[in-house]
Amino acid sequence: MLKQELEVLLAPEVAFDELARYEAILQQAGLAPGEADFVHLRRRSIDARGRQPLVRLRADIYQSAPPSELFGPWFVYPNVKANNPRVLIIGAGPAGLFAALRCLELGLKPIVLERGRDVRARRRDLAAINKDQLVNPDSNYCFGEGGAGTYSDGKLYTRATKRGDVGRVLRRLVQHGATPDILVDAHPHIGTNKLPAVVQALREAIIDAGGEVHFETRVTDLLLDNNQLRGVVTATGATVEAEATILATGHSARDIYELLHRRGVLIEAKPFALGVRVEHPQELIDQAQYRRIDRGLLPAASYSLVHQTEVRGEQRGVFSFCMCPGGFIVPAATAPGEVVVNGMSPSRRDSRYANSGIVAAVELADMDVKQYGPLAGLHFQQQIEQLACRAAGGTQHAPAQLLGDFLKNKQSASLLETSYQPGLVSVQMDDVLGSVLAERLRQGFRDFGRKIPGYATNAAQIVGVESRTSAPIRIPRDKDTLRHPEVAGLYPCGEGAGYAGGIVSAAMDGERCAEAVRAAVSR
Structure with missing residues (x-):
C-alpha cells in the first residue's frame, strides 16, 4: 500500500548511495526505518541552480510490498505463424x-x-x-x-x-x-x-x-x-x-x-535545421554549470540553448541539438563526396570533450533550389554537405574554425585538439554555410556566450556540417489511419x-x- 509520495533535494554523495538515500528519504518523510517496507525511486534529476548542485528525487514510500507493475510488465511475444498477415x-x-x-x-x-x-x-x-x-x-x-x-x-x-x-x-x-x-x-x-x-x-x-x-x-x-x-x-x-x-x-x-x-x-518538402557541431573542453561546461570542475558523483554537465535571430528581416530560431556531454564528434556521411558530422556519448560520458549541434531553422523560402519541387530541401542539404567536403580537401576531414575567430569572421591559424577522428581542416565557415546561415549562428553563439560563461571563445571550435537533424521531407499520412x-x-x-x-x-x-x-x- 502506498504510504507517501515525496520530493527531496539531496547532496550527490547521499543521492547516489543506496543506503544513505533510503535513510535520508525516510528522515525527510518523518518515518523510522521500520515504518516503511519499500522506497521506490520514480524520478532523478540534477538541480544546478544553487551554489552547490543537488540531486532532486521523487520517491514513493510503501508501507507494505509494492505493486508488481513497478517491476514490469515484461513483454511476451506470441509466436506468429506463416499464415498470419x-x-x-x-x-x-x-x-x-x-x-x-x-x-x-x-x-x-x-x-x-x-x-x-x-x-x-x-x-x-x-x-x-x-x-x-x-x-x-x-x-x-x-x-x-x-x-x-x-x-x-x-x-x-x-x-x-x-x-x-x-x-x-x-x-x-x-x-x-x-x-x-x-x-x-x-x-x-x-x-x-x-x-x-x-x-x-x-x-x-x-x-x-x-x-x-x-x-x-x-x-x-x-x-x-x-x-x-x-x-x-x-x-x-x-x-x-x-x-x-x-x-x-x-x-x-x-x-x-x-x-x-x-x-x-x-x-x-518541409523545414529542417542546419548548422555545425561546437566542441568545448568538458571541464569548461562543468565549471559553468556546476561551478566546479571536479564533478564527483555528478554526471558530465550538459546544456540546452535557444535564441531567436533576425537576418535580412527574417526571424529564425537557433538552438542546441543532441548535446553530447563527455562525448565525441563522428562522421555521419552516407555517400562519398559529402561531409556530415554528428555527436555521440559512451555510457560513462567520460570523454574530455563536450559537443553539441548548434543549428538554425531552414524554411522553404531560404532554399534557392525550388526547381526540385518536394526534393528541394534534400538538394539544399546535399549541396552544403558536398561543399563542406570540397572545402576540407575531398575526404572525411571536416571543415572547422575556432569559435572566437568565427565570431570575428577570421580564419583560424590553427585548431584545437579534437575528438573527431578523421581530422579537421581550418576554413572560413562562411564559405561553407553561406553568409545568411553563418550570421544566424553568430547571433546565436553571442547570446549563448552571455548565458554560459566562457562559451563563446577560442577555447571552443565549430566543426561542419550538422545537417541531418531531421528529414527535409514529409511523407503525408492520414492522422487517424x-x-x-x-x-x-x-x-x-x-x-x-x-x-x-x-x-x-x-x-x-x-x-x-x-x-x-x-x-x-x-x-
Missing part, C-alpha cells in the same frame, strides 16, 4: 524494430528489410570511415541495424509524451538489456557502447517469435498496382509482398525519397517520414503504425 517493415532503426515487436504482440508477421549490416558487422564500416575515410553508402553511422542512434548516442529523452507510452518503450529496452536507470533518470541515456547489445537482443526477440530480419537488403522499387502497394523490389531483383508496408527508413535515405517521387507517390492519403497499404513512419525526432519518439511511432496496420487488416 504479413507486414513489410523497411528499416531496422528504432521505428522499424519497435513496429516489428508490436506486430508480434498483435498477431502480425513482421518482415524487416534493412539495407545495412547487422550491428556487429557494421562496426567494420564505421572503422573504415574513421581510419581510412571510406564511406559505404549502405552501412555507416546512419544506415544499419539500430539506425542512426545506435552508434551516434543513445539518448532517450523526448518531449513527445502525448504520442505514445514512453514508459512502455523504456521498459522494452530494459527487458532487452538496457540499464534500469533509464526508468528513473530525467534525461535517460544508454550510451553508444551499450546500445548495440540491446539492439541485437531486440532483433533476436523478433526472430525467436517467428518474425524475419534481412540485412544488406536495399529496396529499389515499389510493387504498385492502381495506388495499392503490394510490396517492394530489392537490389537483387527479388520481390517481397505483404498486406501492408511500414516505411521506416530514417531521415537520410535519399534514394527512397527519390524513388517515391519518381513513382508518383505524394511527398512534401496513419495510411498514406493516396497509396493504400503504405504507412509512413518515424523520423524519415517526418513524424518523430529521436529514439523514443520513433519507437512510439513504430508501435502506432503497427497498431494502425492491425486495425486495417482486421476489417
Whole structure:
C-alpha cells in the first residue's frame, strides 16, 4: 500500500548511495526505518541552480510490498505463424524494430528489410570511415541495424509524451538489456557502447517469435498496382509482398525519397535545421554549470540553448541539438563526396570533450533550389554537405574554425585538439554555410556566450556540417489511419517520414503504425 509520495533535494554523495538515500528519504518523510517496507525511486534529476548542485528525487514510500507493475510488465511475444498477415517493415532503426515487436504482440508477421549490416558487422564500416575515410553508402553511422542512434548516442529523452507510452518503450529496452536507470533518470541515456547489445537482443526477440530480419537488403522499387502497394523490389531483383508496408527508413535515405517521387507517390518538402557541431573542453561546461570542475558523483554537465535571430528581416530560431556531454564528434556521411558530422556519448560520458549541434531553422523560402519541387530541401542539404567536403580537401576531414575567430569572421591559424577522428581542416565557415546561415549562428553563439560563461571563445571550435537533424521531407499520412492519403497499404513512419525526432519518439511511432496496420487488416 502506498504510504507517501515525496520530493527531496539531496547532496550527490547521499543521492547516489543506496543506503544513505533510503535513510535520508525516510528522515525527510518523518518515518523510522521500520515504518516503511519499500522506497521506490520514480524520478532523478540534477538541480544546478544553487551554489552547490543537488540531486532532486521523487520517491514513493510503501508501507507494505509494492505493486508488481513497478517491476514490469515484461513483454511476451506470441509466436506468429506463416499464415498470419504479413507486414513489410523497411528499416531496422528504432521505428522499424519497435513496429516489428508490436506486430508480434498483435498477431502480425513482421518482415524487416534493412539495407545495412547487422550491428556487429557494421562496426567494420564505421572503422573504415574513421581510419581510412571510406564511406559505404549502405552501412555507416546512419544506415544499419539500430539506425542512426545506435552508434551516434543513445539518448532517450523526448518531449513527445502525448504520442505514445514512453514508459512502455523504456521498459522494452530494459527487458532487452538496457540499464534500469533509464526508468528513473530525467534525461535517460544508454550510451553508444551499450546500445548495440540491446539492439541485437531486440532483433533476436523478433526472430525467436517467428518474425524475419534481412540485412544488406536495399529496396529499389515499389510493387504498385492502381495506388495499392503490394510490396517492394530489392537490389537483387527479388520481390517481397505483404498486406501492408511500414516505411521506416530514417531521415537520410535519399534514394527512397527519390524513388517515391519518381513513382508518383505524394511527398512534401518541409523545414529542417542546419548548422555545425561546437566542441568545448568538458571541464569548461562543468565549471559553468556546476561551478566546479571536479564533478564527483555528478554526471558530465550538459546544456540546452535557444535564441531567436533576425537576418535580412527574417526571424529564425537557433538552438542546441543532441548535446553530447563527455562525448565525441563522428562522421555521419552516407555517400562519398559529402561531409556530415554528428555527436555521440559512451555510457560513462567520460570523454574530455563536450559537443553539441548548434543549428538554425531552414524554411522553404531560404532554399534557392525550388526547381526540385518536394526534393528541394534534400538538394539544399546535399549541396552544403558536398561543399563542406570540397572545402576540407575531398575526404572525411571536416571543415572547422575556432569559435572566437568565427565570431570575428577570421580564419583560424590553427585548431584545437579534437575528438573527431578523421581530422579537421581550418576554413572560413562562411564559405561553407553561406553568409545568411553563418550570421544566424553568430547571433546565436553571442547570446549563448552571455548565458554560459566562457562559451563563446577560442577555447571552443565549430566543426561542419550538422545537417541531418531531421528529414527535409514529409511523407503525408492520414492522422487517424496513419495510411498514406493516396497509396493504400503504405504507412509512413518515424523520423524519415517526418513524424518523430529521436529514439523514443520513433519507437512510439513504430508501435502506432503497427497498431494502425492491425486495425486495417482486421476489417
